[in-house]
Amino acid sequence: MKITVIGGGPGGLYFSxxxxxxxxxxxxxxxxxxxxxxxxxxxxxxxDETLGEFLKRDMESYELIRSNFAYWDDIxxxxxxxxxxxxxxxxxxxSRKTLLKLLHQRCREEGVSLHFEAEIPDESxxxxxxxxxxxxxxxxxxxxxxxxxxxxxxxxKKNRFVWLGSTKPLDAFTYxxxxxxxxxxxxxxxxxxxxMSTWIFxxxxxxxxxxxxEVTNEQDTISKIQELFKEELDGHPLISNKSHWRQFPHxxxxxxxxxxxxxxxxxxxxxxxxxxxxxxxAMDCAIGLSDAVIANPTNVQAAFQQxxxxxxxxxxxxxxxxxxxxDWFENMDRNNQHPFYQFAFGCMTRSKKVTYENxxxxxxxxxxxxxxxxxxxxxxxxxxxxNSTPAAFTTFKLRDxxxxxxxxxxxxxxxxxxxxxxxxxxxxxxSSRALGGVGLILTEMTAISETGRITExxxxxxxxxxxxxxxxxxxxxxxxxxxxxxxxxGHSGRKGATLEPxxxxxxxxxxxxxxxxxxxxxxxxxxxVPKEMSVQEMAEVKMxxxxxxxxxxxxxxxxxxxxxxxxxxxASFLSPLTNIRTDExxxxxxxxxxxxxxxxxxxxxxxxxxxxxxxxxxxxxxAEGGISEDxxxxxxxxxxxxxxxxxxxxxxxxxxxxNPVVGRMWQTPFSDAVRxxxxxxxxxxxxxxxxxxxxTIILNGRADLVxxxxxxxxxxxxxxxxxxxxxxxxxxxxxSYQAGISHLYPLKASERKQMEGMKKALKPKSNKx
Numbered sequence: 001m002k003i004t005v006i007g008g009g010p011g012g013l014y015f016s017x018x019x020x021x022x023x024x025x026x027x028x029x030x031x032x033x034x035x036x037x038x039x040x041x042x043x044x045x046x047x048d049e050t051l052g053e054f055l056k057r058d059m060e061s062y063e064l065i066r067s068n069f070a071y072w073d074d075i076x077x078x079x080x081x082x083x084x085x086x087x088x089x090x091x092x093x094x095s096r097k098t099l100l101k102l103l104h105q106r107c108r109e110e111g112v113s114l115h116f117e118a119e120i121p122d123e124s125x126x127x128x129x130x131x132x133x134x135x136x137x138x139x140x141x142x143x144x145x146x147x148x149x150x151x152x153x154x155x156x157k158k159n160r161f162v163w164l165g166s167t168k169p170l171d172a173f174t175y176x177x178x179x180x181x182x183x184x185x186x187x188x189x190x191x192x193x194x195x196m197s198t199w200i201f202x203x204x205x206x207x208x209x210x211x212x213x214e215v216t217n218e219q220d221t222i223s224k225i226q227e228l229f230k231e232e233l234d235g236h237p238l239i240s241n242k243s244h245w246r247q248f249p250h251x252x253x254x255x256x257x258x259x260x261x262x263x264x265x266x267x268x269x270x271x272x273x274x275x276x277x278x279x280x281x282a283m284d285c286a287i288g289l290s291d292a293v294i295a296n297p298t299n300v301q302a303a304f305q306q307x308x309x310x311x312x313x314x315x316x317x318x319x320x321x322x323x324x325x326x327d328w329f330e331n332m333d334r335n336n337q338h339p340f341y342q343f344a345f346g347c348m349t350r351s352k353k354v355t356y357e358n359x360x361x362x363x364x365x366x367x368x369x370x371x372x373x374x375x376x377x378x379x380x381x382x383x384x385x386x387n388s389t390p391a392a393f394t395t396f397k398l399r400d401x402x403x404x405x406x407x408x409x410x411x412x413x414x415x416x417x418x419x420x421x422x423x424x425x426x427x428x429x430x431s432s433r434a435l436g437g438v439g440l441i442l443t444e445m446t447a448i449s450e451t452g453r454i455t456e457x458x459x460x461x462x463x464x465x466x467x468x469x470x471x472x473x474x475x476x477x478x479x480x481x482x483x484x485x486x487x488x489x490g491h492s493g494r495k496g497a498t499l500e501p502x503x504x505x506x507x508x509x510x511x512x513x514x515x516x517x518x519x520x521x522x523x524x525x526x527x528x529v530p531k532e533m534s535v536q537e538m539a540e541v542k543m544x545x546x547x548x549x550x551x552x553x554x555x556x557x558x559x560x561x562x563x564x565x566x567x568x569x570x571a572s573f574l575s576p577l578t579n580i581r582t583d584e585x586x587x588x589x590x591x592x593x594x595x596x597x598x599x600x601x602x603x604x605x606x607x608x609x610x611x612x613x614x615x616x617x618x619x620x621x622x623a624e625g626g627i628s629e630d631x632x633x634x635x636x637x638x639x640x641x642x643x644x645x646x647x648x649x650x651x652x653x654x655x656x657x658x659n660p661v662v663g664r665m666w667q668t669p670f671s672d673a674v675r676x677x678x679x680x681x682x683x684x685x686x687x688x689x690x691x692x693x694x695x696t697i698i699l700n701g702r703a704d705l706v707x708x709x710x711x712x713x714x715x716x717x718x719x720x721x722x723x724x725x726x727x728x729x730x731x732x733x734x735x736s737y738q739a740g741i742s743h744l745y746p747l748k749a750s751e752r753k754q755m756e757g758m759k760k761a762l763k764p765k766s767n768k769x
Contacts, residue, residue: 001026001297004129006120006142008032010044011265011282012135013103013112018057018290020110023297031118033136036104042165042241043093043192045173045276057287060109064102069094070191074172077344078232079336080179084344084369088362091173091276093192099279123261130300131293132261135282138249140267150263151254156247157272158330160208162221164199164243168236175347176232177332183207184332187229188274199238200273201225202329208245215245248272250323256312257304264289269315271322274329275351281318285311320663325351327669334676338701341373346700352664356391356699357692361759374699390726391698392691396439396705398612398645398681401558403439403705404482404732406698407719410685410707411488411561411616413444413458415500420447420460422469431476433712434483435734437719440705441477441485442614442648445492445563448544451513452491452569455500461489461548467555474556482732487555488616489548489603490563491541493517493572494530506656516541518572518579518586518595524656532581541569542599549603553611560607561614562600566653570596571618574635575627575654589631593638604643614683615639616648619670622658629673636678648683648707649674662686665693672702683707691722724748 001023005012008030016028046069069092074085107114123132123142134142143150169191176187185207188200203211214220218240226238251270256263265282288311289303296303328335328350335346345367348354360367374391393405416425430441447453447460460466470487477485497512498504508527515530516537522529533541545562552560564570572578573595579586585595604613617639619632636647649671652660660666667686675682684703688694694706712718723730724741725748733741 001130001293002128003028003131003133003293004123004126005030005133005135006123007134007136007140007265007267008034008100008114008116009135009137009265009282010099010103010279011286012133013100013107014061014283015133015135015264015286015290016112017061017103017106017110018287019293020107020112021058022290022294024111027113029113029115030107031115031120033119034116036101036114036116037097042096042163042196042239043190043198044096044099044279045091045093045190045192046280053284053287058106061103061106064106065094065099068098068102068193070193072172072190075348076172076174077177077347078174079177079340079343081231082340084341084366085172086344086348086359086363086366089173091190093173093190093198095193095196096279098193130260131303133264133289134261134267135264136267138251138266138270140263142261143253143263143267146258146261149255149258153252153254155250157250157326158205158247159202159326160205160213160245160247161200161202161273162225162243162245163241164201164222164225165239165241166197166199166233166236167195167239168197168199168233169195170197176229177336177343178228178232179336180207180211180228182210184336185225185228186329186332187232201229204330204333205247207333213245218243221245248326250319252319256308257301260300262289262304262307269319271318272326274325275318275322281315285315320661321351321353324669331673334673337676339373339377341370342377342699342701345370349696349700355692355696357695357756358759361756370699390691390695390728392694392706393723393726393728393730396681398559400610401484401612403484405437405439405719406705407438407440407694407722408683408705408707409433409438409441409712410709411442411444412709412713413454413501415455415457417457417459420450420453420458420463420466422459422466422473426459426469427473427476430473430485431480432716434477434481434485435737436712436717437481437723437730437732438483438708438712440559441483442559442561442707443485443487445488445490445568446548448489448491448541448548451496451516452541452544454492454496454568455498456509457500458492461487461551461555462544467551470555470557474558478556480734484558486559486561486614487552487557488561488563489545489552491545491569493567493569494521494523494527494578495566495568497528517569518592519581521578521580523567535583538585538595542595542602545599546602546606549607553607559612559614560603561616561648562596562603563616564596565616565618565648565650567618567655570599571654574617575621577621577623577626577655589627589634593635597638597642600639600644601642612645613643614646614648615644616650616683618651618654619649619667619674620651620660621654622652622660623655626654632670632674633677636674636680640678640680644680646681646683646705647674647678648685649703650685664689665697668697668700668702672700675703676701681705685709691725694722720744721748725752 020028071092074087075089076085134140173190178185185203191197222238271281289307292303292306396403449462494515494517496515497509499507512528515528516533517530520532573592579592621627651667652658668684671682671684681704683705685707724744
C-alpha cells in the first residue's frame, strides 16, 4: 500500500508512525510545506488520559514525549488581583516544535519518508497513491478544492485571539482575567518547557476594536498587552511568532472522505483551544484512522468507513463541549459581574463536562469557598442558611412566596381531564410530588377556554366545576406539604385540536375546532389553517386570560405562569416565523410583543399583589429566521417592567422544521443570558437529570430555579432521594413518612460512597512529586 500524507502536523506524523510500525512494507511519504524547524504557536497541551493512550500505542513515542513534558495538577483562576488554585487536574504541556521534532525522529526510525519545503500544487501528482491523507490544517487546500464533496462548513466565532509566548515561569495552568475600561481580556497561559510559557489572549470583538488592536501589527499588540498585563507578566516580555489576531474557525465536514482522500486534524474538525483538544483530537483520530487502515489493508473504502464510524461521535462530542466552553468566554463581560468564586466556578464548569461533584472530589477546599460565597452573597430574596446547605436546597423568595428549595416540577401535560375538569389522576399526580418535596409545582398548561385546549383531554380553568376540582388539589398541597403550587395558564393557538400524544403525537383531530393564531399559518401541512385573530377577537381572548387569573386565585394557586412559549397562541405573536402581521401587532419585536404584554398586564392587575407571576418564553426557535437573542432580551425586559417576577426560559417547538442542538443542560445558556443581562430570576429546564447538575447550574448563576419534567414522572420522590444523597436534613417531611429517613439516608450514603469511589478512580492522576 502507498500512502501520501499532505501536512506534517502531529496528527499526520503520528498516523504515519503507527501505520508504518504495523505495516512495515507500506510506503508512507509525508509532505510538509515548511522547514523541519518551523513551528507556529508555542506549546501544546495533553491530558494524562491522552498520554496513557500514547503509551498503549507506541512506547517509543510515549517515552520521547513524556520526557519532554512539563506537568501540572493545579489550575489557577485569577481576576484583577484575586486568585484561587484548584487542585486535582492532570495536564501536561510541551513545545510544539519539540513535539514535532520527536515525531520526526520516530518517523525516521520506522522508515517513514519526510519531505520538507514541499509545495503540493495539486493532489493529482499522487494519483498512484492508495490513500491521500489531507492533514494540511484549517485552510486545507485539498479540502477546499472538494468542499462540496466533503460538505465543509466553516463558521468564524465572535471572539478575537492572539497566540504569544513569554519567558514568565508558571506553576500551573492559569487563566488571567483582566478587566479593562473596554471590557475583559483573558490570557490562557501555561508553561511548556523551562523558561517558556504560552499566552493566548482573547477578548470580544468590541473590546478588541476599542483597544485599537490591529490584526498583523505584532509590536503594537505586544506593547499594549504588556502594559495591560504587567502585573501578571511580572517584568517578563511577550514573544511573537507570526502572532496575528484571529477569530476561531469552527470546522465541520459532513463527509470525512472522498474517493481515496481522507481528512485528518484541523482539516476535518476543529475544537476551541479553551478545552485544549486541538492536537489531542488530531492524534486520537490518527490512532482511529491507523487502526482502520491496519484492519482493512486491501479495502481503503472499508477503512475510511470504519474510521468515520468509530471517530465521528467522539469528535462531535468534543466539538460540542468546545463550543459550550467558547460560549462562556464569548460572554466574559456578562460573567464578570459575578462574585469571584462564582466566576471561577463558572470558568471551571463551563463545558458541562466538569460539575460541582467532580470539583468537590478534586479539591473540596475550592467548592467549600464557592458554596460559602453563594450562601453569603446570593439574592436578597434568599434566606441565608448554613454554609453547608447544598445550593439546590436553599430557599428562594418571589414577592411574599418562599420556596423550600430550588427544584420545580415542570408543566407536563397529562391529557386525562374530562371537559377540562381535573380528576383523581391529577390529584395523585400533583399531591405525590408535593409530598416528594419539590419546592414549586407548575401545573400542566391549563386552558382559558374550550377552544384554547391542546387536546380534548386538557385541563381548563374557565368553569366553576374546573375551579372546584383544582381547589381540591391546592388544598391538599397546602395542608400536607411546604410545596407551593402555580398554574400555567395558556391558549393552544394554531397547535390546538390535536390528538393525545399516545394516539398520534402532534397529529390533528379528525374534526378540529376553529383555530386562531397571530397569522394564518398552519403548524404543519396536515393542520387546519388558523384564522388570523382580529383586534376584536384579541380583546375577547385577553379577557378570557384575565378571568382565568381571577379563577386561579379562587382555586387557591400560589402563583401563575403565563404560557408564551413553544408556538402556542401568545408565542405565535412573538416569533417572526409565526407572526407576519402588517398591523401594529406585527413587524418589530416591540410590535410583536404588544399583545402578549397586554394579556400579562390584565392578568397581573387582578392577581393578588403579594403573589408572583412567571412568563414562560421560547428563547430560540432553532430555525432560520427565528427569534434573535437581542429580541429575547427585549421581551424579558418588557415582562419584567410589566411586573413579571421570574422568566421560565425554554426554547423551540415554534415550528415543525426546527433543528435543536440537544444535550445535557442544553437550555441553560439561554436562561443564563436572560438572568444575567436583564437581572431577573429565571427557571431553566432541559435534560437535567440529577442533583449534581442542579447544584452546578445554580452555583454557576445560570438560573435561580431548576425545573424537572421526565425525571419526576417515574420518580415522584426525586427530591427526597436527592436530599438523602446530599445528607440534607429536610424539615418538611410529613410525620407519617419520617420513619423512612432511617432507611433512605444510609442507603443513599452508601450509593454516594460507591459513586465517589468510581469518580475518584476516573479523576486525573496527580503529577506532584
